[in-house]
Amino acid sequence: MARIAPVNAKGTRDFLPRDLVRRNRVFSLLRETFEHHGYEPIETPSVENTNVLEGKYGEEGDRLLFRILKRGESLEKAARMLLAEADGDHSAAALSRLFSDEALRYDLTVPFARVIAAHQNDIVFPFRRYQMQPVWRADRPQRGRYREFYQCDVDCVGSRSMTVDAEMVAIYCEVFTRLGYTNFVTRVNHRGLLNSLMAVSAVPEDKRVATMTAMDKLDKIGLDGVREELVKLALGDASVDQLIEMIGLSGTPQAMLAALRPMVADSTEGVEALDELAEVFEYAAAMGVPTERVSFDMSLVRGLSYYTGPIFETVLTDMQFGSLGGGGRYDRLIGQFTGRDLPCVGISFGLERIFDTLSEQDANEEPATTTQALVTLFSRETFAHAFALARDLRAAGICTEVYTEPKKLSTQLTFAKNKGIPLAVILGPEEIAAGAVVLRDMRTSTQRAVPSADAAAQAQALLR
RNA sequence: GUGGCCGUAGCUCAAUGGUGGAGCGCCAGAUUGUGGCUCUGGAGGUUGCGGGUUCAAGCCCCGUCGGUCACCCCA
The missing domain is CATH 3.40.50.800 (Anticodon-binding domain)
Structure with missing residues (x-):
């Protein structure tokens, strides 16, 4: 009898007791920290209707959705439709939509937004919640990148105040400090500021995404590398020079904000963004976040398309590794479900990356068990x-x-x-x-x- | 989704196109009630899978699956 190879599906892992004991320690610490700050737990289903998820993560995100195949009659009907239109749209995107109307959740934020939209009357606002559940992305696996992985999200709905945005920075700081990290920093930027940089630098609408993507690569390819990419986009020398000048700013957040202020003076959106960022840095410091744990980083962009205000990303400063977490303000996501916006800000912890980097830090792992x-x-x-x-x-x-x-x-x-x-x-x-x-x-x-x-x-x- | 590299014992890795090995681990014994040290012995493999070339393939070729790295993107 042919044996079945006992191998995992691509990008997924089994967790044996010694792994899970360690993972649960991290889980507990996160849970405890969140609850200390007044955040309450929720859970949502693994499966969402596709229309809930599509279009929230950008083009790339739609491609990475794990779609669930229709079954029975629906599947046969879809197949008949395909055969009837031999010259129709046979792209992967179109076929996916034809054969599937459900998908595994891609992150915890969008399902959460759906929950808020659906249960507005049952929730007391401002609402602070946390959620720890697996998410799925049909990405190609790499170190620290899996197709099934846990995220821990912390979000607050119903407040426009920058105190909440600052609280996100403070929670990042507290969690990573308590986990024993000594080498992390939370990078902060602002979507509104990025928008105004595009405007004041006269970057045409159709090149803004590509421009920001190039800016995002700063820590990887350096200022000169970014300049090359911008030149390739044919932005024009003046635009390139101005963008490079702004991205190249360094110093304390306060100094950088002051330097930017005249540059965006003509943009209401830019001025407001600078005001908000100033508040975030001020409140975070008052919440006990040391200055070396937070930075103002104009090259931070982040891919998810639903962000509208401050954005965050926490990275290790002494090793090249993906981010340990990211997030930001998304004031217009819930409006996509209800027609009325509700302000939100939240962050995500990449549990797998935390776990992987913690393991790399203490190499002499002793066997771990719950049995005493x-x-x-x-x-x-x-x-x-x-x-x-x-x-x-x-x-x-x-x-x-x-x-x-x-x-x-x-x-x-x-x-x-x-x-x-x-x-x-x-x-x-x-x-x-x-x-x-x-x-x-x-x-x-x-x-x-x-x-x-x-x-x-x-x-x-x-x-x- | 694009490209590179890699798949040999439970793990880490050897093997000029010509009989698949080592270290560690595992099991048994030396040791009838004591893990770590030592010694002796033993088990364990369709070389990821499927084709092809060849008198002969772990090695060469094609495909496929998986891992990994760089892109893309991201936690």
């Missing part, structure tokens, strides 16, 4: 004592497993070592006769006999 104690088994006659002791340990809050059968002790201890269980409990005929058990600390290779009645308390002390 292993009770060994000797012979049929010791079973009852072992089970009773295991109950004592569990009653004391110690995660305890009893070995499955009476194999020789070295096998059982090796099992404990390989799983990373810190405490082995040995009780054979000798101990039972003495009314005692042996607590062996696997980490220090020390052990001592204690009366069975004290075992749970002593074990607690050892594990503390």
Whole structure:
């Protein structure tokens, strides 16, 4: 019989206990931080109607949607339509739409916007929520990039105040600091500012996306590289020079804002953006964000098309890696569902990238398990004592497993070592006769006999 | 979606077109109640998969799947 190769679907992974124990630690820390700041959890379905998702992420995003094939009658009907129109539009985009009207969620923001639009009357505004769920993108996998990955989103709906935008910066700072990162910075920019830069530099409408994409590559290809790309776009020397001058600005956010102010003086949108950014930096500092943890970065663009105000991206400063998270203000997304805009700002944490970089930082990973104690088994006659002791340990809050059968002790201890269980409990005929058990600390290779009645308390002390 | 590189034991990797190996890990024993050290032995493979060239393919060719890197884009 032909064997089936036990391989994962492209870009997906299995998580074994040692992986999941670590992941859950990160999850817990995020959850705790969000709730400390007054954010409440929600969840949404994995599947959305395609029209909810399409057009929210830009052209690239539509291509990366995982679409769900129609089934049964609908599928046959779609096939008949295709055959009836032999000379119709057979592009991948058109075919996708014909054969599918549902897709896996691409991010957590758009489904969230749908939820807000649908449940406006049940929600107290301003509404702070967080959400940790997998999302799917039909991208080509690379290091730190998967087709199925978890995102943790934090959003606040119903306020135009820059205090909320600053809070996003503060939450980034708190989470990454608590995770042990010492090398990160949250880059901040503003969509309105970018728009006004395009306007005051006389970049034609049809070249603005390409221009911003080129600007976004600054940290990768340098100022000269960006200039080359802009020249290739045939923007004209004056436009190129002005853009390069603005992108090249450096210094404190306050100094950069001051330098920009005269350049965008003719643009209402630009002036407002500068005012908002000034507030964000001021409030973030007041919220305790150190100056080295936040930067004003005019080359930050971000691909998602729904952003309208400040945008954020948190990156590691000492290694070339994708961003650990990003977000921004999107005041007009909910209006696409209800016809009436509701201001929103939110950020996303790339859990996989956090997990990958944390793993790379502490290379000497010890086996991780949730089990704290292993009770060994000797012979049929010791079973009852072992089970009773295991109950004592569990009653004391110690995660305890009893070995499955009476194999020789070295096998059982090796099992404990390989799983990373810190405490082995040995009780054979000798101990039972003495009314005692042996607590062996696997980490220090020390052990001592204690009366069975004290075992749970002593074990607690050892594990503390 | 475009291009480059790579797929050999559980893991890391060897093998001029000519009988597929090593280290680590695993199992057993030395050690009948003690993991890490030492020694001895053992198991484990349709060389990712499918075709082709050849007397002969792990090696060459084509396809395919997967991984990886650079683009694109992104968390």
